[in-house]
Every structure is written in structure tokens, then in C-alpha cells.
Amino acid sequence: MSATELVVDGVTLTAGAHRLVADVSLTARPGEVIGLVGPNGSGKSSLLRAVYRVLRPATGHVRVDGADAWSLPVRRLARTVAAVVQESGADFDLSVREVVAMGRTPHKRLLDGDTAEDAELVGRALDAVDATDLAHRPFDRLSGGERQRVLIARALAQQPSLLVLDEPTNHLDIRHQLDVLGTLRKLPATVVVALHDLNLAAYYCDRLYVLRDGRVTASGPPVEVLTPRLLSEVYGVTSEVTVHPRTGAPQVTFLPGEPHATGPAEAPARPAVGSPPLARG
Amino acid sequence: MTAPVTGAAPGRAARPAGHEDRRAGPAALTVTLAILAVLLVVSATAGLAIGSVQVPPGQVWGIVTHALGADWAEPDWSRARETIVLDVRAPRVLLGAVAGAGLAVVGTALQALIRNPLAEPYLLGVSSGASLGAVAVIVFGVTLFGPVSLSAAAFAGALGALLLVYATARTGGRITSARLVLSGVAVAAVLTAVLDLLLLTTDRGNEARAVLAWTLGGLGGVDWGTLWLPGAALILGIAVLLAQARNLNLLLAGEEAATTMGLDVPRFRARMFVLLSLVTGVLVAACGPIGFVGLMLPHVVRLAVGGDHRRVLPTAALGGAVFLIWADIAARVVAAPMEIPVGVLTALCGGPFFLWLMRRDARRTTDRGGA
Numbered sequence: 001m002s003a004t005e006l007v008v009d010g011v012t013l014t015a016g017a018h019r020l021v022a023d024v025s026l027t028a029r030p031g032e033v034i035g036l037v038g039p040n041g042s043g044k045s046s047l048l049r050a051v052y053r054v055l056r057p058a059t060g061h062v063r064v065d066g067a068d069a070w071s072l073p074v075r076r077l078a079r080t081v082a083a084v085v086q087e088s089g090a091d092f093d094l095s096v097r098e099v100v101a102m103g104r105t106p107h108k109r110l111l112d113g114d115t116a117e118d119a120e121l122v123g124r125a126l127d128a129v130d131a132t133d134l135a136h137r138p139f140d141r142l143s144g145g146e147r148q149r150v151l152i153a154r155a156l157a158q159q160p161s162l163l164v165l166d167e168p169t170n171h172l173d174i175r176h177q178l179d180v181l182g183t184l185r186k187l188p189a190t191v192v193v194a195l196h197d198l199n200l201a202a203y204y205c206d207r208l209y210v211l212r213d214g215r216v217t218a219s220g221p222p223v224e225v226l227t228p229r230l231l232s233e234v235y236g237v238t239s240e241v242t243v244h245p246r247t248g249a250p251q252v253t254f255l256p257g258e259p260h261a262t263g264p265a266e267a268p269a270r271p272a273v274g275s276p277p278l279a280r281g
Numbered sequence: 282m283t284a285p286v287t288g289a290a291p292g293r294a295a296r297p298a299g300h301e302d303r304r305a306g307p308a309a310l311t312v313t314l315a316i317l318a319v320l321l322v323v324s325a326t327a328g329l330a331i332g333s334v335q336v337p338p339g340q341v342w343g344i345v346t347h348a349l350g351a352d353w354a355e356p357d358w359s360r361a362r363e364t365i366v367l368d369v370r371a372p373r374v375l376l377g378a379v380a381g382a383g384l385a386v387v388g389t390a391l392q393a394l395i396r397n398p399l400a401e402p403y404l405l406g407v408s409s410g411a412s413l414g415a416v417a418v419i420v421f422g423v424t425l426f427g428p429v430s431l432s433a434a435a436f437a438g439a440l441g442a443l444l445l446v447y448a449t450a451r452t453g454g455r456i457t458s459a460r461l462v463l464s465g466v467a468v469a470a471v472l473t474a475v476l477d478l479l480l481l482t483t484d485r486g487n488e489a490r491a492v493l494a495w496t497l498g499g500l501g502g503v504d505w506g507t508l509w510l511p512g513a514a515l516i517l518g519i520a521v522l523l524a525q526a527r528n529l530n531l532l533l534a535g536e537e538a539a540t541t542m543g544l545d546v547p548r549f550r551a552r553m554f555v556l557l558s559l560v561t562g563v564l565v566a567a568c569g570p571i572g573f574v575g576l577m578l579p580h581v582v583r584l585a586v587g588g589d590h591r592r593v594l595p596t597a598a599l600g601g602a603v604f605l606i607w608a609d610i611a612a613r614v615v616a617a618p619m620e621i622p623v624g625v626l627t628a629l630c631g632g633p634f635f636l637w638l639m640r641r642d643a644r645r646t647t648d649r650g651g652a
Binding site for chain 2: 085
């Protein structure tokens with residue numbers, strides 16, 4: 001497993017006459033963890049779908065290590081890029097282990113059997129998401145959170161050098177949210193992840209892209225991006241952002257009672273700039 | 282729903298646990314397949330023995346081995362019995378096995394490709410399309426491809442019906458069970474109406490009556506000369522599907538997920554549709570539309586061996602063969618001396634099964650929605 005560079009270059013995505021994403025550019029350097037944040041319907045999922053080759057860009061390019069993702073054979077791309085998508089399979093009786101083993105498929109030729117190495121990789125992937133105990137359970141009997149972890153394990157078993165995840169912490173309890181994001185952090189791969197929780201995004205991501213109405217409104221390290229003013233503009237909420245003394249990451253506190261201020265009246269950003277670099281494991 | 286089991290299990294560490302799967306062991310599959318193979322031999326023997334003239338199983342084996350060139354038994358049987366076993370019943374039993382196996386694997390694959398547990402060639406109107414193609418050839422007397430033209434037309438009809446149902450049932454990239462079944466019913470109704478119209482207006486009265494009996498689905502009237510085509514179609518179908526078993530598995534994860542794991546879904550589905558229509562078309566041309574085998578067998582088999590297509594396909598093939606041989610025996614025996622079309626019997630078992638499956642499907646969906 002190595003890391004791959006992802007370049008999204010001026011991508012516009014449409015669904016019929018509706019524009020989902022307009023002229024978005026994004027770069028994920030090898031090994032970086034990039035967070036996509038933004039309100040519902042801001043285009044996060046659509047953008048990710050263009051990367052994992054489900055939604056073809058109307059204009060622009062998606063480049064994976066310099067190669068156009070949309071001109072590579074699907075199987076070739078799948079050996080580099082894995083994804084955790086927001087779609088649940090039909091109800092067919094597969095065990096958890098069988099679901100995770102699916103991740104090995106792009107590395108298999110016609111009629112290849114499962115090797116000891118595959119079993120080892122599947123076992124490690126299950127262990128990484130704390131799902132070893134679930135291995136022999138039927139997948140369709142799992143809870144939402146358990147399913148989510150298993151799907152992440154499947155993506156890990158694919159041994160991607162670029163991992164794309166759409167809201168991977170949905171349905172997870174807080175401990176598993178931290179575990180999963182911690183696991184992604186430790187991967188040698190490049191990671192692009194859409195997240196709802198801004199504090200998790202601030203702590204675990206190297207850089208954030210903020211999407212609103214299908215456009216990138218801000219990008220950069222979390223301390224630079226997450227300001228009360230931006231949150232007010234993008235989400236329409238009042239908030240306070242501090243740098244947490246222990247984690248060193250920006251910490252967003254929402255202030256639901258107070259009317260939100262937009263425009264230049266807001267004080268300059270809190271002491272974000274110059275905060276200590278994040279300590280991460 | 283259930284809390285994850287923690288601690289307890291001794292093998293909790295990263296040790297790969299592949300060999301302790303409750304139902305996944307290769308040994309367990311081998312045992313299942315071996316049992317089914319024995320059952321198949323027993324069923325075939327019964328199929329050769331039972332009928333208006335009862336032939337003892339020992340004599341059946343004597344006749345069969347004698348015909349194959351091995352002289353185990355003293356030929357103490359009459360010429361007539363030999364004819365009954367070898368020329369009347371043997372092709373019929375073989376066609377039953379081939380059709381049962383073929384319909385079961387087609388149903389299995391179709392359920393994965395359309396991602397719907399109710400998918401089945403008969404319910405989707407695919408069999409009706411095949412029937413219409415075949416009947417058109419008979420009524421208009423077209424023999425463009427010689428003796429194969431019946432199967433070729435049935436194939437074309439099957440493919441056309443499948444594409445039509447698929448296109449009408451699919452909205453926004455999804456196919457709900459309700460839409461699928463409704464499209465299937467509608468397409469089947471229209472195609473059957475056209476077929477009836479063809480039969481009523483044709484001036485070949487005798488043929489029309491024969492065709493009408495054939496549209497109920499039956500294994501009678503087959504002879505050695507026409508058996509090779511369904512056999513070849515079955516072997517081709519099973520070989521290709523087994524080779525593609527991993528890709529069929531990927532579709533269980535959903536179309537987007539399958540794409541991220543390296544499957545070119547539209548292209549794969551198109552190719553598989555052609556293959557499945559070919560097998561269905563050839564089978565329908567040989568024995569008429571026989572419903573519900575492709576619905577029941579895959580689900581029963583999945584309960585036994587799990588959902589991995591590398592296990593489901595061979596098991597369903599053998600199970601389907603056994604099932605249809607027995608269904609045909611029943612069709613010959615229950616109302617003897619009259620013979621019931623085997624399709625009537627499979628519908629008799631399949632209808633209730635379909636209702637059960639629909640209710641289970643609905644229950645699962647509500648369970649999931651509430652989770």
C-alpha cells in the first residue's frame with residue numbers, strides 16, 4: 001500500500017438540468033487526510049462519486065497519480081481507489097467475512113481462488129475496525145453501526161492507495177467514530193472523507209474543503225478554515241471557535257440561542273493563526 | 282440490534298479465522314454437492330422407472346448399462362420396455378434435469394443482476410417473450426436458421442422482453458420489487474395476448490392446438506435428436522456464470538459499491554442479460570415456459586449454503602435438476618392416465634412460495650427502516 005495523489009481539476013457535475021457541483025478543484029497530496037465539509041446538498045457526495053467513478057464529470061478531470069480516472073479500466077482503478085459509499089446492498093445472505101472478502105475482487109483474475117494472503121488481509125481489516133467478533137454473523141442482521149464498520153473493513157481489504165469515504169461515521173457510536181477515524185489517520189494511503197462533524201474533521205484532517213451550493217467556499221488547514229464567520233456564512237449558525245488546549249485542534253461550539261451575524265461586522269477570527277501543530281498518533 | 286459479542290471468543294486476535302465458517306467450509310459444500318449428486322442419480326432412476334408401465338429400478342439400470350455397452354445384467358426385459366426406458370423416458374428425464382438446472386441458475390443470476398429477490402424468468406415475462414418468439418416461428422413457418430430457428434427466435438423474444446421489463450421497472454437507478462413485478466406482469470400480459478392472437482388467427486389449426494399445450498410447459502415430446510441444444514446451452518450458461526461468480530457477488534453490495542470494487546456494471550449486466558436470455562430462450566423452445574423453478578431454488582439453496590455465488594450456482598443447478606425430475610414424475614402420476622403439464626405443478630408450489638417471499642421481503646425492509 002502506497003499513497004496516491006488525487007487532483008480534481010475544474011469538475012462540474014450535473015444531473016439532468018440540475019447542477020450538483022460547479023467547477024470544483026481539489027488536490028490531495030500523497031498521504032494526506034482531506035476532509036470535505038458543508039451542509040446537506042452542498043455537493044460532497046456528488047464530488048466523491050466523480051472520484052470513485054460513478055458520476056461522470058460534465059467538464060473537468062479527475063486525475064489519480066496523473067492518470068484520468070475516467071479513462072482507466074474500472075478494475076485497474078479499483079486496485080488503487082477504494083470507497084465506502086452511502087448505499088446498502090440488497091438482502092442476500094452473506095456473512096460479514098464474505099462481505100469483507102469482496103474487497104479482494106479487483107486483485108483477482110477469473111477463477112482465482114481465495115489464498116491464505118487474502119484470508120490474512122481480511123482478518124486484519126476486520127481487526128482494524130474492531131469487527132473480528134462479527135466475522136461469522138450474517139451481514140443483514142447487523143446494526144447500522146456494525147454494518148458501517150464492516151463496509152470500511154471491506155474497503156481496507158481492497159488495499160487502496162486512495163481511500164474515499166462518504167460520511168463513514170454515520171450510525172457509529174462515539175468510540176467507534178474515533179476508532180475509525182484514527183484508523184484512517186494511520187493508513188499509509190491518501191484519504192478523502194466527507195464528514196458532518198466539524199470537530200472530528202478539525203481533529204483528524206490535514207486540510208478541509210468547505211463546499212456550499214456545489215462550490216468550494218474555503219479550503220486549507222482546519223485552523224484557517226473553521227472560523228465563526230465562515231460557519232455563519234455556510235451553515236447560517238452562530239458559533240465560537242477555540243483552539244483546544246489539549247488537542248491543539250480548533251474546537252467549534254455552536255451557540256443556538258444567539259442571532260447569527262453575517263458580513264464584515266463579525267470580529268476577526270479567533271486566535272486561530274499560529275496555533276501549535278496538531279499532535280497525532 | 283444485537284450488541285456485539287465482546288471478550289469471550291478465544292480466537293479474538295487477528296488470527297485469520299477462515300476455516301471455521303459455520304456454513305462456508307469447502308468441505309461442507311462438497312458434502313452438499315455429493316448428497317445432491319446421489320439424489321440426482323436416484324431421481325433419474327425413479328424418473329425412468331415410474332409411469333404408466335412400471336419398470337423395477339434394477340431393470341432400469343440393466344437397460345441403461347446395457348445400452349451404454351456394459352453387460353452387467355442378463356437382458357431379460359422386453360423390447361417394448363427397452364423402448365419405453367431409453368427412447369421415451371430417458372430424453373424426458375434428461376431434459377427435466379437440464380431445464381431444472383438451467384432455470385435455477387438463470388434465476389440465481391437474475392436475482393443478483395437486477396438486485397431483487399423476486400426476479401425470475403417466468404415472473405418477469407422473459408419466458409413469455411421466448412414463447413412468443415418460438416410461436417411466431419411456428420405460425421409464420423420461418424425456418425431461417427434451419428432446425429435452430431425455434432430456439433433462435435425464442436432467444437430474441439426472451440432478450441427483448443427482459444430489456445423491456447428492465448427499462449420500465451428502473452427509475453432513478455433503482456428497481457423496487459413492486460415496480461419489477463408490475464412491469465413483469467404487464468409485459469407478460471401483452472406478450473401472451475399477442476401470442477394468443479397469433480394462435481387464434483392462424484389457419485394452421487392442428488399446430489395451434491399443439492402449441493397451446495406447449496405454452497403450459499411440459500417435458501413430453503422430446504427425443505434424442507433435439508436434446509443436444511438445451512444441453513449445450515446449459516453447459517455454456519453454467520460455465521460462464523461460474524467464471525463470473527465473484528462479479529455476481531459484487532452486485533450484492535450494490536451497483537455503486539460494485540463499481541468501486543472494479544466491476545463495469547452496465548457492460549457486465551448487458552453481457553449477462555444476453556447469456557441468460559439465450560439459456561432461457563433455448564429452454565423455453567424445448568419445454569415451454571416452466572415457472573417458479575428459478576424463484577424457489579435459489580432462495581432455498583441460499584438458506585443452506587449462504588449467498589456466495591461460487592456455492593449457490595452449483596448447488597442450485599443440482600437442486601433444480603432434482604426438483605424438476607420429481608415435478609415431472611408427479612405430473613405423470615397424479616392424474617394418470619392423464620398427464621398434467623409440469624408448469625402447472627411448479628406454479629402450484631411456486632405461487633405460495635412467491636407470496637411468502639414477498640411478505641418476508643416487506644418485513645425485512647420495515648425492519649431495516651426502523652433500525
